[in-house]
Every structure is written in C-alpha cells, then in structure tokens.
Amino acid sequence: AQSVTQLDSQVPVFEEAPVELRCNYSSSVSVYLFWYVQYPNQGLQLLLKYLSGSTLVKGINGFEAEFNKSQTSFHLRKPSVHISDTAEYFCAVRHYGGATNKLIFGTGTLLAVQP
Amino acid sequence: SAVISQKPSRDICQRGTSLTIQCQVDSQVTMMFWYRQQPGQSLTLIATANQGSEATYESGFVIDKFPISRPNLTFSTLTVSNMSPEDSSIYLCSVVPEGDYGYTFGSGTRLTVV
Numbered sequence A: 001a002q003s004v005t006q007l008d009s010q011v012p013v014f015e016e017a018p019v020e021l022r023c024n025y026s027s028s029v030s031v032y033l034f035w036y037v038q039y040p041n042q043g044l045q046l047l048l049k050y051l052s053g054s055t056l057v058k059g060i061n062g063f064e065a066e067f068n069k070s071q072t073s074f075h076l077r078k079p080s081v082h083i084s085d086t087a088e089y090f091c092a093v094r095h096y097g098g099a100t101n102k103l104i105f106g107t108g109t110l111l112a113v114q115p
Numbered sequence B: 001s002a003v004i005s006q007k008p009s010r011d012i013c014q015r016g017t018s019l020t021i022q023c024q025v026d027s028q029v030t031m032m033f034w035y036r037q038q039p040g041q042s043l044t045l046i047a048t049a050n051q052g053s054e055a056t057y058e059s060g061f062v063i064d065k066f067p068i069s070r071p072n073l074t075f076s077t078l079t080v081s082n083m084s085p086e087d088s089s090i091y092l093c094s095v096v097p098e099g100d101y102g103y104t105f106g107s108g109t110r111l112t113v114v
Helices: none
Strands: A003-005 A010-014 A019-021 A024-026 A031-038 A044-050 A056-058 A064-068 A073-078 A087-095 A109-114 B004-007 B010-013 B019-025 B031-037 B043-050 B068-072 B075-080 B089-095 B109-113
Touching: A003 A087, A010 A019, A019 A109, A024 A073, A031 A064, A031 A073, A044 A056, A044 A064, A044 A073, A073 A087, B004 B089, B019 B031, B019 B089, B031 B075, B043 B068, B043 B075, B075 B089
Parallel strands: A010 A109, B010 B109
Antiparallel strands: A003 A024, A019 A073, A031 A044, A031 A087, A056 A064, A064 A073, A087 A109, B004 B019, B019 B075, B031 B043, B031 B089, B068 B075, B089 B109
C-alpha cells in the first residue's frame, strides 16, 4: 500500500530565507509524485509534479522538488520565501499504472512565513 | 488543464438533512474523484466515480451515506446524507484531464452541520 509522510506539521521561516518541506513516501512500485498548495479558504493548486526523467522538478512560484528514489523522498524547496507563500503544502503520490489513479495525500505542512 | 465548477461553495445545514454537491468539468474526463478534508486535516478520498458504473468507495465510506451520481463525462454529484456535526468538512471533487497526469481540484464545498 502507498503512504505519504510529511514529518513537519508546521515550518516557521523568516521572509527571504530558504525553506525545505520534507516528504517521504512508501510504495512497492513506481509512483508519480505531486506537491499541492492550499491558501487559506481556497482549493488546491498544483505546484509541481514528478512523472519521469530529470529528478529535479521546477514548479510555479519559484518552488522546486527533487525526487530521490533511494531515499524515497520528494522534498520541496524554495531559495527565498515571501509572505505570500504562507499556506498549507501537501505532498501526494499515485501508483504508476494503477487502475484507479487515486491520489494519496500526506498530512500537510503549514509554511508560516514571518516578516 | 481542466476547469472545475463546484457548487455550492459553502452551506450551513441542519443535522438529519442531506446536501447534494455538484461538480461540473469543462472537458470530458473518465474518472472523477471526491475527497473530504476535515478541519485542520489532510484530504481523504471518499470514492472514485466512473461514468456508466457504480462509484468505488474507499474503506470507511459507504454508498448509503455518500451516494454519488455520474450521468455523463463532465458532471458528478455527491450527496451527504443524514448529516451530523461530524460531517462538517470541505468536500472537493477532482479530475485527471485526458492526456494529463496532474489532478485538478474544484474550489471545494465548505459544509457546516449544526
């Protein structure tokens, strides 16, 4: 069975500092990996996705993530955060080639950017 | 990517009543998904809705409580039946546009049961 672990429930960081949000997954087969952002009182927006190829994936708003198969990780990074990046971030995994295509979410990490 | 219109955006309902949530997509999609996000929690998949067949429910969710319709390739409804305060959540529909791998989500329905 697939599962996603986001160890940090909340990450406080000062504006313009770098940040890394951690995500680990478990699966016995190949997976697709995603990061979503949810701003307060809004729906989910896709930040970036890893399907295949280059392990470094660039997304919107200056975010990037690196797929590490040996460590089963897909950590999200941004070199310099802004106040507007304050939001909940969800890592998600989907079984490659699965019949149902269902997306399994981690518990989320609240990124709290302080001035 | 697909654009999803979800209605209503929010509602306050009395316990014991039912609410039907609509999800309209601007393109044809094979699968639609319904998720629940309880306050301060992550998203949990309720069911997968395929056109022309019964929905597939995840463990802990049953058809009597969450009946789903999928009359065509662009529309689905989720009903939350016999509501209790524990059903207070955000309900979101999601699709995978044809030829894409990224899931698109509706803006959600914020349900409060009193």
